[in-house]
Amino acid sequence: MAFDIPAVPGFAFGGDYSAEQWPEEVWTEDLRLMKAAGVTMVTVGVFAWAMLETAPGRYEFGWLDRLLDQLAGHGVAVDLATGTASPPPWFSHAHPGSLPVDADGRRLWYGSRQAYCPSSPEYRCAAAALAERLAERYAGHPALAMWHVNNEYGCHIARCWCDTSAEAFRAWLSHRYGTVDALNAAWGTAFWSQRYTAWEQVIPPRRTPSFPNPTQQLDFYRFSSDELLACYRAERDAIRRHSPDVPITTNFNRDRWGVDFWSWAGEVDLVSVDHYLVGEHADPYADLAFVADLARSLAGGRPWALMEHATSAVNWQPRNLAKPPGRLRRDSLGHVARGADAVLYFQWRASRAGAEKWHSGMVPHAGTETKVWREVVGLGADLAALSEVAGSEVVADTAIVWDWANIWVQEHPSRPSVDLDPVRCAEQWHAALRALTVTSDFAPPNGDLSRYRLVLVPALPLVSDVDAANLVSYVEGGGTVLIGPCGGVVDENDHVRLNGYGAWGELLGARVEEFFPLPAGHTVGLSDGTRGRVWTELAAATTADVLVSYADGPLAGAPALTRRGTAYYLTTHLDDAALRTLLATVARSAGVEPVLADPPPGVEAVHRRHPDGRMWTFVANDGGADVEVGGAVLAPHTLAVLPTRAQRREID
């Protein structure tokens, strides 16, 4: 990563500006309103391919010239999108082979968005060509502040099973394994008579009578993430040739966790992510904090851009809940609290037509005499007042190990328990830390862990030998680790580690003999009075101390929590309260400092700090009653920014 957004000092504030949907006379009104709201940057052209290239090679840039000139004239910076996420109908019609195909062999048609096979050479070529023409034309435009490649790679279509993809998959596998024999070994094809004798026989995991080969599926997921990354790189490199100094990003979106963003993070100049609250989620703010912390972690701790969120309701949930008064501010600043330096919405002006017309915008359908508009203007003022916060960082001394391959492994239909979901595990552990006001990063299994006092590994069944050793080195260097159930039981090919599950038997001083997943809804008593959930293991301590053991059930007496030095192992899952207590104890033993010593329920608190010592504490109250924190009284669902050290000034 090279640089943030030099063209936009302070916070970037704005949203997707789909100007092509409106007559140009509306643009004039838009520029006036942007000024009124303090908008500093808009994203232009995300879905404009059909407007920019109206026939093969026939580009129509006139409207975009006019738009960028006007934005520049009004001091609004532009995050210029390549518009390649949705090929126009003429393209798909001319190249039906570029349309994606699902595992059932069904072709997916144009008529919505993202209807392209990531491996399609026609698509890749046309997308890179458009990106290059845009870069040629606008590299020097005064409005240009950032490049925005494509949109939400992997959203809707993270994978394609067509013949073109099959060919690309074989090439990827050939590069990974070299020989068919090596592939046979990695995939364990001695099982179920699956041995391949020539590359041409290898296909994606299409619909098949029973469970697909797990390593085939895992490699196909890895391949698919890499294919999308290759799409990104092709556009990025085309831009770079003409616009070497302007930062390039693409907005990460976690749609079903289909793309491994650890491998993408180093390829963008600025990490940007999209995040939408799920209105009927039990704790939507836990989700907000999770994604924000992940974004910061992908950014290596540097400020990042919230490329899309919503001013109020979205359109794609069963019931699209509006935000009550005040929530817009709380949500947006909740991201700023965790390191966002850009607060951008989808979208500037709510659409009149199309599949997302019921998605809220900064300018609502009902105009500016509205709750939403008033709050947009208020937030713009807030961000301007907080401008010196921009560029400061959030520093965590705790990390949660997070890994896409483990999510993918759990998606295989044959696994010990459907309930052992690594995403839900990580969410629960992250939420427990948040309740303790312990700020945490996410770290890849092969990351540098030495800066952390505490590393949590809630759900990492799959780990390579090298990555397993990385964790051992961390503990040997003085770190504290807590490993959750099923840790390290398979290698990077999803092959079982024999003779006592797990890569960390010596580190933990424990040996696991057999898994005992619990039936749905069942719990089991533990010796400390808490209860195990979801999963239990028949384990034995070899050199570890047993801190907690099972009190009833078939494993009564076997260890539930062990400790060997600074390495803890938990063989079950706990409820939220017990997990919080455990993490508080382990964090204390590791010397981790929470932001608040004794946080009231429902309160979250994060520091942002500059190297020079200026620091702000962002405190949100998501409970049901007023709370007092650091002298400030927070009403429910509000957020305060408390400067600490030298100056102390309240903004709420």
Place this chain on the structure above:
Amino acid sequence: MAFDIPAVPGFAFGGDYSAEQWPEEVWTEDLRLMKAAGVTMVTVGVFAWAMLETAPGRYEFGWLDRLLDQLAGHGVAVDLATGTASPPPWFSHAHPGSLPVDADGRRLWYGSRQAYCPSSPEYRCAAAALAERLAERYAGHPALAMWHVNNEYGCHIARCWCDTSAEAFRAWLSHRYGTVDALNAAWGTAFWSQRYTAWEQVIPPRRTPSFPNPTQQLDFYRFSSDELLACYRAERDAIRRHSPDVPITTNFNRDRWGVDFWSWAGEVDLVSVDHYLVGEHADPYADLAFVADLARSLAGGRPWALMEHATSAVNWQPRNLAKPPGRLRRDSLGHVARGADAVLYFQWRASRAGAEKWHSGMVPHAGTETKVWREVVGLGADLAALSEVAGSEVVADTAIVWDWANIWVQEHPSRPSVDLDPVRCAEQWHAALRALTVTSDFAPPNGDLSRYRLVLVPALPLVSDVDAANLVSYVEGGGTVLIGPCGGVVDENDHVRLNGYGAWGELLGARVEEFFPLPAGHTVGLSDGTRGRVWTELAAATTADVLVSYADGPLAGAPALTRRGTAYYLTTHLDDAALRTLLATVARSAGVEPVLADPPPGVEAVHRRHPDGRMWTFVANDGGADVEVGGAVLAPHTLAVLPTRAQRREID
């Protein structure tokens, strides 16, 4: 609409007679039993194509000649079907392109019924040819009383996504829009890079990665209804050439509401509908009354034919509940109460084989020593005794606006709330009126409303400018209107109306700023002590009075019910009791007269009247205890016909 069924005076009573399934010796028995039951009309040949045309152009009419002769000889009139709902295997085998294809690209095969693409030229041609040959042959047959085209258009296959349909869809769109640019404007293709540059690029909304274009989907639904109508017209016109004086109908069936019958109603000589009770429905009689009132409304208030219902169980529900003793009469006369002049069953004799063999018939599998047969005979006698009721009408002074496009819009996967279902809304409002014994018609948004004292608009988000003005004119002419939430928020292309949702801001004196759908199962308190459900809106009264406001939640203080003159607006949904109270109040204010001033719970009551003043009150008791109405005591689940005015004679 030109005429009813001149050949059958009084009530038509009978059913589908699938004589082709039985040896001819059974026919003799059938004729004897028909006489015993008082059967006056049977429908013949609905699924007889394979028996009538046994190879391309080879017709075998002998058995049908014999059948019709015998029926004529026994005085049973014939509703003669064209038999085109199911092409024979030889046809589909010879023309596989005539088989329908779903949105996933899967071809649907023959082996059940209705396996044809509505746009298939081979199908249309063959169906019209068969209809014409039948008309040529039987136009002058003494048994012939009515023509029955096809069967339940749109049932199972309301739409086809094949290439032939795509071509027809383009033709339909070209006719609607003239130019591709006009289509782009109507569909809002500036969104998501969907702009078309040539007609050939336009396709049906096939499976696509994300949400399809909403207007594309809506137009495809409109097109599909029109294609089926074109199929009907082709057969009807072929018949008319040879049989100009015999009424022609086709039986409407609401299967998933796929066909817009407002556009069909003017094309038939007599409206006929099918209705089946859903045994496990919470209130099956509410559903019966709903469909019967809709049938009468389609018939413009004239008597209509109940073309199919069941003597007892059907075969297609998870659990096919039989009718307890007495229910057959209550159900059939329940339709007569609301205007049916024909009481016909599927089917005369229960089949021994095939997919509907578990469907009850007038002659059950177990023969005539049965509850069902005894009740069939009893009903025949009842109808004969009531014969002077036939031809009388049901007059309503209340209308519920009903519109297929609004159902279709809600089926789009991206909409504010899954719970804002216009069918369920209309059903709830209709049920409330029924509980008040207020008889209501359904009216299309562009219908003549001037004959009504009260018009209800429970769920009409989509309305054209012209139709919106129609409602304004109605109120200006003295009418009373109650509009439910989300009314008029989009135009006929499903484009949002800006600057305060809704087409009726001035009429209602209110402006809606933002929708606040409620989470599943949530309710919100209202100032009158009732509670809002499903949906709330942030609105403001501009010139209206606020009658009820929100008492808690994020919208506390905002209006829930407003009134400006005779125009009411409700921004939420109510529970059944509160809705009934509201509708009673509004109906009273509009001068609407219920049939019973103070109806006991579970009682429904409807008048049928002749222009000369003869009138009957149909009263049904669906509650759990005896009730007394107009001097008659009704046991639970019974129905009485009470003559009023001159004569007064009880039939129960």
Place this chain on the structure above:
Amino acid sequence: MAFDIPAVPGFAFGGDYSAEQWPEEVWTEDLRLMKAAGVTMVTVGVFAWAMLETAPGRYEFGWLDRLLDQLAGHGVAVDLATGTASPPPWFSHAHPGSLPVDADGRRLWYGSRQAYCPSSPEYRCAAAALAERLAERYAGHPALAMWHVNNEYGCHIARCWCDTSAEAFRAWLSHRYGTVDALNAAWGTAFWSQRYTAWEQVIPPRRTPSFPNPTQQLDFYRFSSDELLACYRAERDAIRRHSPDVPITTNFNRDRWGVDFWSWAGEVDLVSVDHYLVGEHADPYADLAFVADLARSLAGGRPWALMEHATSAVNWQPRNLAKPPGRLRRDSLGHVARGADAVLYFQWRASRAGAEKWHSGMVPHAGTETKVWREVVGLGADLAALSEVAGSEVVADTAIVWDWANIWVQEHPSRPSVDLDPVRCAEQWHAALRALTVTSDFAPPNGDLSRYRLVLVPALPLVSDVDAANLVSYVEGGGTVLIGPCGGVVDENDHVRLNGYGAWGELLGARVEEFFPLPAGHTVGLSDGTRGRVWTELAAATTADVLVSYADGPLAGAPALTRRGTAYYLTTHLDDAALRTLLATVARSAGVEPVLADPPPGVEAVHRRHPDGRMWTFVANDGGADVEVGGAVLAPHTLAVLPTRAQRREID
């Protein structure tokens, strides 16, 4: 059936040995461990096709030679599999037409297992060729004890809808019906215009707009079972040519009950079945006993082989529960109790890779210092100590009529009630007998019933005239029968029997007029104080006595249970306790002797006996507390083998 496994005296004990998944040095360790555990037989090569034939006609038998030699050298007998259940990738790639196609037209690909169309001539030819080559080579090998054809026919892919299958279906139908007219009569194609005029028009029941023709579907299921049987026969006959004296089997698996094993039972030399506990099943031991009794019944009462079960967890359930300590013994001996003479597991050594790596094995991932291994060794010793039990038989004087066609008929989407599931009915009745310690066989409708004192017919709507007469003869010969609701209402073509449902009106002295399925969850009171569930019927006793009648609901007063001589008819379903009481009464009246006169709750008991009078009682306690049976005290979830008569020696 000709003979058991002469090469293995006493119990066969062992499992699937997937040696091809392990380096040969592991084999040495395996042989040592097999000896330690008392393993006497292993199954080899079940999924080894890809290892045995590496290109068309290129066989590589070296590894198998070495393996069999070593096993022979260590005294371990071999059940040698033909390995044909999963064609290698090279085969499917070369013959894509051999891949199966589902009813939606979707081709299913290789990459898991069983990816072949049962009618594919390429597949059949290649499979038989491999079987023949194996038989040629190993017929005389000293290790060879049994041949194991294919694997779990019908698992995953019981049916194929491709064009090749369509052609084969027509051939099968042509053989069954002779003429298209006969097919039209059998299928009732006069309904819904389905009459066929040439064989070429007939197709499998592919996806179709509405309900498929029920007889077409039923015949397609029959055909599909026969096609798989033809696959089996082709391999068996190829083996027999070279190895006439070694028993041949294939392991039956009930996967969705897709295959009619009554027609298979006579084709194998030894019946072998697979059985896996479903951990979250309400009563997994009821299921174990059901499948074991069915296996014995398929074997005509002779000992059978438990070809596959699990030492602990499996991999394919949502939550794969491990077996608590002691359960391995209880489960395995539970099968022995009901006639198993072979106790074999899938699999010897748990796999490291592939889709079943989380399936337990005799040698677990964690090695031999494990609960599982200790229990495997213990069971080996138990079986050795019990060796004289081997060869003894289980003799039942009660039979439950069981028929695959009735399961298939209920799968049709148009039937009276989804709840009238013949499998669930049979399971409930079998469980009631088990609770009474009444041992029961299953019998086909056309079986010899004369050896039974009592025959139960819980769910047999479909019965041919001949089979119906079989039951009448049985009663006339002095037998007692209890027929459950809906018995005999359709003939073998699924055509309704008219004039009072049922084939047994005279036998039962009762006539059924109409079905009254109950709404979901509803019950109805009976005159004896119990309650009817799921289903009721409007019936009348003609010559029978009414023992119990309906006490409330629309059928109040109508018969619920009738008796004419020794023929009982039940028109409803009962709860478990009432059913147990009824069956106890009927069994007593028939002179049936339970194993225990007054069995404690949760106890099951079965006798195995030799013709010479030696006899053992297997008693299991699945309740929650210790029980005393025959002097032995059984802890919960344990099983004891109690010798009776001459010797009396306890093994628990």
